Amino acid sequence: MPIETKVPSQTPRTLDRWIKLLDDVRLPVPKESHDRVLAAINDNRRSLRDIAELMQDSPALVLSVMREANHSANASQAEPAESLEVALNRLGLERSAQLLARLPALPGDDIPPVLRQFLLISQHAAQQASGLFASRLARLWQEIHWGSLLFLSPLWPMAVTYPKLLDTWELRVIHKGENAAEVEIELFGVRLMELCQAVALHWRLPEWVTQGYRLLTSEREQLAQVFNIARETDSLEQQHRLDEEPGLRRWFNQPANTVLLANGLALAAQVGWDNPHLLRWQLLTALYLQTSLDDVQQQVHQQAAASARHHARHALFHPAEALIWPWQQRRPHPDMLTPPPPPAENLERWRTLCAEMLAQPSRFSNAVHLATHARDALLACGMQRVLLLTYDKATDALRVQQTAGLPKEAAALNLAVKQNKLLQRLTSQAGQLRLTPDNHAQFAALLPAPINALFPSEHLLLRSLAVNGQVIMLLLADQAGRPLADVSVQALGKTAQCIERALATFATRSS
Structure with a gap:
C-alpha cells in the first residue's frame, strides 16, 4: 500500500499548522510485522500481552495504537494509556484490526x-x-x-x-x-x-x-x-x-x-x-x-x-x-563527506555531450537547446544543483536560462548586476570563484540573498563564461552542499570551456 501523505508546497511555520500536518500523516509499518500482528489479532488463542509483544518490533505501529486509544473521542478514562497493553484493551481487538487495515504496510527497505x-x-x-x-x-x-x-x-x-x-x-x-x-x-x-x-x-x-x-x-x-x-x-x-x-x-x-x-x-x-x-x-x-x-x-x-x-x-x-x-x-x-566520482556511464555521457557542444558547425537550433545540453553535461560530471544565467548587458541583469536540482521558483530569478559588486566583477570578465568553508563567510555575505537561499552551501562554484572577452553566462553549481569532488571540479572546468566554444560557434552561425 503506498504512502498517501501529500507534502504541502510550503513548510508550516506555526505550531497549529505543524500539528495539523503531522496529525494527518499515516506512518508506514513493516509488512512482515503488520501481517504477523494481524494474524495474532485474528487468533483467539493469543492474549493481549502476546499481541503487544509482537507489536514492539514496529514502533510506528505502537504509536498508531497508542494515539488511537488515547484520542479524546475514544478514551473514557481521564489519563492517557501509559502502556501498549492498556491501549489495546481500550481499543479492543476488532478496532485494532481496523486500525491496522488503514496503515500503509511496506517492505522494510521501502520505508x-x-x-x-x-x-x-x-x-x-x-x-x-x-x-x-x-x-x-x-x-x-x-x-x-x-x-x-x-x-x-x-x-x-x-x-x-x-x-x-x-x-x-x-x-x-x-x-x-x-x-x-x-x-x-x-x-x-x-x-x-x-x-x-x-x-x-x-x-x-x-x-x-x-x-x-x-x-x-x-x-x-x-x-x-x-x-x-x-x-x-x-x-x-x-x-x-x-x-x-x-x-x-x-x-x-x-x-x-x-x-x-x-x-x-x-x-x-x-x-x-x-x-x-x-x-x-x-x-x-x-x-x-x-x-x-x-x-x-x-x-x-x-x-x-x-x-x-x-x-x-x-x-x-x-x-x-x-x-x-x-x-x-x-x-x-x-553532507560533510566528499561524494564518490561519477559512475563510468555518467562520464561517458558527459564526454558525448561535450563533443556535441564542440561540433562545427553548431548543431543547436537556439540558445535554450544549447543551455539544456550544458546543464545535462554538468549533471553528468557529478554536479547536483545547477543554475545557468544569461547576462543581458543592455539591462545589466542576469536571467535564468536553465536549472537543475533547485526549487521551481528558481526559474523566475532575475538579478540586477549593478546592485551587487561581486556580480559586477563576475560579469566584467570571465572568472571563477570557489566557495569553501574557509572563505564562505567572506563571500557568502557578498552574494545576492536569492543565491544564498538557493545554495545554502559552503561548497559552491561560480564561473562566468565569455565569448570574445564579453561575459555571456554565469554558471553556479554544487554537489548538494557536500565538499566538491576533485574529479567533478576538473570536469566542470572542461565543461565550461566546451560551453564557451559552443556559444562562440553558435554566435557565428546566428550571424
Missing part, C-alpha cells in the same frame, strides 16, 4: 530511510532505559519502556514529510555547532522541542513523554543547575550541593526523568562516543543513578551493543558500530 533511522534511535533509547533504569525501578518498567520508545515519536511523521529539514538541522546544529534557536526558527518557524511538546500533548502521549519536553522547554533552568552539579568531580560535593537544594533534588529524582536521560544518551551517541553532548547526558545519568561516570559509560556501551543485536538494520547507523572506532572518531554527517 523512508530517515524514518527508519529515527525508529532505530527510539529503539536504542528504550534499550538504554531498560538497562539503566528499569531494574532499579521495577514497578515502573512499563512507563519507562513505553515513554522512552515514544519520546521522539512527534518527529516520526516529519521524517516522512520533511526528511531534508531534519537532516539539515542535524548538520547545522549537531555537526557544525550553529545556534539551535536561530536554525530552528529558520527551518521550522518554531522551536523544535516546543513543537514536539505540542504534538505530544495533542496526541495525549504518556505523561512521562510530555514531562521530558517540559524539562527541555519551561524547566531548562533547573536542568542547567543540575548539570552544573553533575560536572562536579567529587561525588561527596555533588551530594552536599543537592542536600542544600532539596527542591532541586526532588525535581531531578523524578522517575519520569529517565525517559529524557535515555533519549539524550541515544541521540547523542549517533554522533560518536567522544562528544560533549553525550558527555553531558552521561554525567546527568551518573548523578541520577548516584554512581561514577566510568560505571555509566560502561553500562551505556553494553546497552548499545545489546540494542544492536536486536535492532541493527542494513543501511542504518547504530552507535554500537562506533565502539570499535578510535575513541576520538565521530560519525560525519553525509
Whole structure:
C-alpha cells in the first residue's frame, strides 16, 4: 500500500499548522510485522500481552495504537494509556484490526530511510532505559519502556514529510555547532522541542513523554543547575550541593526523568562516543543513578551493543558500530563527506555531450537547446544543483536560462548586476570563484540573498563564461552542499570551456 501523505508546497511555520500536518500523516509499518500482528489479532488463542509483544518490533505501529486509544473521542478514562497493553484493551481487538487495515504496510527497505533511522534511535533509547533504569525501578518498567520508545515519536511523521529539514538541522546544529534557536526558527518557524511538546500533548502521549519536553522547554533552568552539579568531580560535593537544594533534588529524582536521560544518551551517541553532548547526558545519568561516570559509560556501551543485536538494520547507523572506532572518531554527517566520482556511464555521457557542444558547425537550433545540453553535461560530471544565467548587458541583469536540482521558483530569478559588486566583477570578465568553508563567510555575505537561499552551501562554484572577452553566462553549481569532488571540479572546468566554444560557434552561425 503506498504512502498517501501529500507534502504541502510550503513548510508550516506555526505550531497549529505543524500539528495539523503531522496529525494527518499515516506512518508506514513493516509488512512482515503488520501481517504477523494481524494474524495474532485474528487468533483467539493469543492474549493481549502476546499481541503487544509482537507489536514492539514496529514502533510506528505502537504509536498508531497508542494515539488511537488515547484520542479524546475514544478514551473514557481521564489519563492517557501509559502502556501498549492498556491501549489495546481500550481499543479492543476488532478496532485494532481496523486500525491496522488503514496503515500503509511496506517492505522494510521501502520505508523512508530517515524514518527508519529515527525508529532505530527510539529503539536504542528504550534499550538504554531498560538497562539503566528499569531494574532499579521495577514497578515502573512499563512507563519507562513505553515513554522512552515514544519520546521522539512527534518527529516520526516529519521524517516522512520533511526528511531534508531534519537532516539539515542535524548538520547545522549537531555537526557544525550553529545556534539551535536561530536554525530552528529558520527551518521550522518554531522551536523544535516546543513543537514536539505540542504534538505530544495533542496526541495525549504518556505523561512521562510530555514531562521530558517540559524539562527541555519551561524547566531548562533547573536542568542547567543540575548539570552544573553533575560536572562536579567529587561525588561527596555533588551530594552536599543537592542536600542544600532539596527542591532541586526532588525535581531531578523524578522517575519520569529517565525517559529524557535515555533519549539524550541515544541521540547523542549517533554522533560518536567522544562528544560533549553525550558527555553531558552521561554525567546527568551518573548523578541520577548516584554512581561514577566510568560505571555509566560502561553500562551505556553494553546497552548499545545489546540494542544492536536486536535492532541493527542494513543501511542504518547504530552507535554500537562506533565502539570499535578510535575513541576520538565521530560519525560525519553525509553532507560533510566528499561524494564518490561519477559512475563510468555518467562520464561517458558527459564526454558525448561535450563533443556535441564542440561540433562545427553548431548543431543547436537556439540558445535554450544549447543551455539544456550544458546543464545535462554538468549533471553528468557529478554536479547536483545547477543554475545557468544569461547576462543581458543592455539591462545589466542576469536571467535564468536553465536549472537543475533547485526549487521551481528558481526559474523566475532575475538579478540586477549593478546592485551587487561581486556580480559586477563576475560579469566584467570571465572568472571563477570557489566557495569553501574557509572563505564562505567572506563571500557568502557578498552574494545576492536569492543565491544564498538557493545554495545554502559552503561548497559552491561560480564561473562566468565569455565569448570574445564579453561575459555571456554565469554558471553556479554544487554537489548538494557536500565538499566538491576533485574529479567533478576538473570536469566542470572542461565543461565550461566546451560551453564557451559552443556559444562562440553558435554566435557565428546566428550571424
